[in-house]
């Protein structure tokens with residue numbers, strides 16, 4: 001078993017580049033042009049990290065990054081959910097592959113599934129701040145990152161055209177995330193587009209109900225989910241599961257209400273969850289030496305985009321919220337097959353195993369994936385499942 005890493009260097013950060021020890025196939029140093037963060041202003045650090053991330057993502061699309069030999073996870077890890085076979089109960093989280101790129105890469109690495117998006121009906125260029133496109137920053141010592149992207153994508157009609165052309169690998173199903181600030185008609189249309197493109201499961205990137213618990217069923221949040229039920233779930237022509245992804249900031253006390261709503265409206269699963277915007281709480285787990293950058297990015301008057309915090313600071317929170325959902329599901333499941341998934345701070349197999357033991361069906365990872373990719377290269381899943389004998 002692979003131990004949880006104590007240090008992160010995700011996305012080819014300037015710190016990672018300085019460390020100079022990336023696996024050949026995934027070294028971002030040659031493409032970043034950055035060699036050190038020393039002496040950079042906070043603004044320039046964000047600029048360097050943001051550019052390095054974009055270059056790494058561009059590079060990962062390249063055919064020479066795809067493993068020549070496909071790794072197949074041990075049979076014992078396979079699971080069937082909603083009649084779909086997943087080779088392993090772990091996959092990337094939404095936001096990594098917005099353009100239907102890199103399926104070959106992760107499928108041949110051994111991922112249990114591939115999830116694309118978040119897509120929106122209309123194209124979105126993504127956010128800029130102080131001349132920085134898609135501002136992103138990492139906190140390597142804290143195993144964390146912040147992003148404020150604004151769901152950049154080419155629009156669902158264009159993205160979805162690429163999906164049927166993907167050469168699929170058995171046991172690595174394709175799912176898609178949709179969401180964003182679009183109107184409800186747009187959201188339903190997005191779901192229909194990916195359904196028609198042949199994805200096997202859908203995830204709705206939903207924000208949490210910003211209202212009193214006893215008022216949830218009167219809220220705009222509830223109306224949204226009900227509208228989607230009436231206009232998509234009830235009209236499905238095939239069995240395509242729809243999972244709702246909430247924030248990891250969801251209060252544990254609200255989990256039961258949310259689950260009851262998903263059960264009664266006929267949804268098929270829940271994912272806890274997305275990044276956090278609880279900066280005061282997240283800050284407590286940010287290493288002291290990285291707090292100035294964290295504050296600058298999140299809350300300062302000079303930059304202060306806020307954004308979502310990901311990675312290790314979410315580890316315990318996501319486990320707590322998703323475990324509570326799994327416990328509630330076990331105590332009183334709905335008539336439809338329903339699964340709980342967990343996303344947030346997963347960076348080793350032990351995290352996945354702890355989740356499965358708590359009744360969570362599968363996990364997704366984002367920040368931790370890039371850390372392991374840096375260390376293990378294309379053996380990222382092989383090492384995760386088989387440890388040092390891999």
Ligand SMILES: Cc1cc2nc3c(=O)[nH]c(=O)nc-3n(C[C@H](O)[C@H](O)[C@H](O)COP(=O)(O)O)c2cc1C
Nearest residue numbers: 093094095118147205274310311344345365366367
């Ligand atoms: C750069 C970045 C972009 C993201 N974009 C999306 C997105 O488009 N849709 C979504 O549902 N989640 C998005 N997320 C959230 C991740 O899917 C995941 O829920 C979150 O990062 C917590 O997982 P982690 O701790 O393993 O990173 C994004 C996260 C990051 C770091």
